[in-house]
Amino acid sequence: MKREGLILILSAPSGAGKTSLCRELFKTFPDMKESVSYTTRTPRTGEVEGEAYHFVSHAEFERMIEEDAFAEWALVHGNMYGTALHTLEEARKNGIDLVLDIDCQGALRLKEQLDGGVYVFIMPPSMDELRRRLEHRSTDVQEVIERRIVRAAEEIRESRWYDYIIINDDFDVACRELAAIVIAHRRKTFRMMEKVGKLFDI
Numbered sequence: 001m002k003r004e005g006l007i008l009i010l011s012a013p014s015g016a017g018k019t020s021l022c023r024e025l026f027k028t029f030p031d032m033k034e035s036v037s038y039t040t041r042t043p044r045t046g047e048v049e050g051e052a053y054h055f056v057s058h059a060e061f062e063r064m065i066e067e068d069a070f071a072e073w074a075l076v077h078g079n080m081y082g083t084a085l086h087t088l089e090e091a092r093k094n095g096i097d098l099v100l101d102i103d104c105q106g107a108l109r110l111k112e113q114l115d116g117g118v119y120v121f122i123m124p125p126s127m128d129e130l131r132r133r134l135e136h137r138s139t140d141v142q143e144v145i146e147r148r149i150v151r152a153a154e155e156i157r158e159s160r161w162y163d164y165i166i167i168n169d170d171f172d173v174a175c176r177e178l179a180a181i182v183i184a185h186r187r188k189t190f191r192m193m194e195k196v197g198k199l200f201d202i
């Protein structure tokens with residue numbers, strides 16, 4: 001019996017610290033893989049095709065929608081983003097634990113279709129702290145920051161249907177909490193039976 005790969009779906013408003021938490025997660029669990037989405041957004045400086053994203057044209061993205069190539073897709077900040085079905089299928093089949101960093105719309109679409117995904121919402125400790133982080137970290141103009149804050153409030157309302165919520169107040173605590181979720185799901189009986197079978201010949 002082949003172990004079924006874990007599909008971990010992470011969503012967060014921008015400024016909640018998801019990128020840093022993900023980086024720590026991959027340090028803790030180097031065998032986890034990041035799902036590489038397709039997007040119509042133009043690459044930022046230093047972004048390489050096939051690493052963070054597959055960068056495709058609008059026409060190519062539309063063609064993939066028509067061919068039902070996506071498990072989910074969404075329009076985020078004016079660009080299209082999507083997770084290809086084959087990415088999920090390959091990971092599952094090969095017993096690979098996959099991390100999807102996707103927005104709430106895409107996560108909800110996935111939840112309606114996919115069995116067994118684990119949905120984690122990461123939130124800032126307060127709106128004041130979110131504003132402080134966005135103002136501190138970015139070169140964004142005030143108008144963009146205001147837009148991000150309005151969107152964050154909308155996304156936080158979506159958190160109710162996620163399986164887990166992590167409040168990223170203390171970064172180390174948040175890392176431990178995310179790791180605990182991964183460990184718990186890795187220790188589910190159905191994921192352990194392949195190993196138990198090999199160890200004990202049952």
Ligand code: 5GP
Nearest residue numbers: 037038073074076081082083101102103106
């Ligand atoms: P960025 O362009 O800054 O890398 O990502 C912008 C937003 O798009 C983030 O909130 C990220 O979670 C979301 N995103 C990235 N890939 C996907 C995807 O495949 N599907 C969906 N629905 N959202 C995605």
